[in-house]
Amino acid sequence: MAPDHVALLELFQRAQARFTDRVDAVEPGQWDVECLPGWTVADLVAHLVAEQRWAPALLAGESVAEAGTRVPTGTEALLDGDPLETWEAAADAALTAWADPDAMSSTVDLSAGPTAGTDYLAEMTVDLTVHAWDLARATGGDTVLDDELVQAGLVYAEHRLGPDGVPGLVDPAVPVPAGADAQTRLLARFGRRS
Numbered sequence: 001m002a003p004d005h006v007a008l009l010e011l012f013q014r015a016q017a018r019f020t021d022r023v024d025a026v027e028p029g030q031w032d033v034e035c036l037p038g039w040t041v042a043d044l045v046a047h048l049v050a051e052q053r054w055a056p057a058l059l060a061g062e063s064v065a066e067a068g069t070r071v072p073t074g075t076e077a078l079l080d081g082d083p084l085e086t087w088e089a090a091a092d093a094a095l096t097a098w099a100d101p102d103a104m105s106s107t108v109d110l111s112a113g114p115t116a117g118t119d120y121l122a123e124m125t126v127d128l129t130v131h132a133w134d135l136a137r138a139t140g141g142d143t144v145l146d147d148e149l150v151q152a153g154l155v156y157a158e159h160r161l162g163p164d165g166v167p168g169l170v171d172p173a174v175p176v177p178a179g180a181d182a183q184t185r186l187l188a189r190f191g192r193r194s
Helices: 005-024 041-059 064-068 075-079 083-099 117-139 147-160 182-189
Strands: 034-036 107-110 113-116
Touching: 005 041, 005 083, 005 117, 005 147, 034 041, 034 117, 041 064, 041 075, 041 083, 041 107, 041 117, 075 083, 107 117, 113 117, 117 147, 117 182, 147 182
Parallel strands: none
Antiparallel strands: 107 113
16 A cells, blocks of 8 residues: 555655765765765765755656756755755755645656656655665665665565666666565665665
8 A cells, every 4th residue: 555645755754864864974085985886975965965956846847857957967066065954955945845735646747757746756765765775885874774764665666666677767676585674675676785
């Protein structure tokens, strides 16, 4: 059963908070550490800042092209001096946009095509969850993910991801041993070996 709108918003807020904890734990010398192939810790945080900044415009009915003109590109422009402060401002703006009662019943213009608001919110939530693990792994932080977020991520992956992932966005799933825990299975669905 899909979570109701209030539950979806609470999961999103929780995913933001868990990611904030990981950003806050980044040491000054860790911003240039490789986090994912071709991405530093700073690049990953900038990616999620951009994602949060896109949400208000997309939820207001703007197209991807229109919303893209409002969000700067490049890690330095996105992080704008203080990465934690920039992340928190972007996260707050996205949460405020999602709190609008009409947000989840809207249809959002994403690069993949028209998407139901609830699906867009679920996608943002699982992206935050998986990237919280990426960030923690790269910086030596807490890699244990929130159980409810993991379970919601698995539901999303089962319904929205095939074994080949999404070319250019989500890596193909990697095999896991029989009896693997939920977090390992979630990360594997997004191409990560934990």
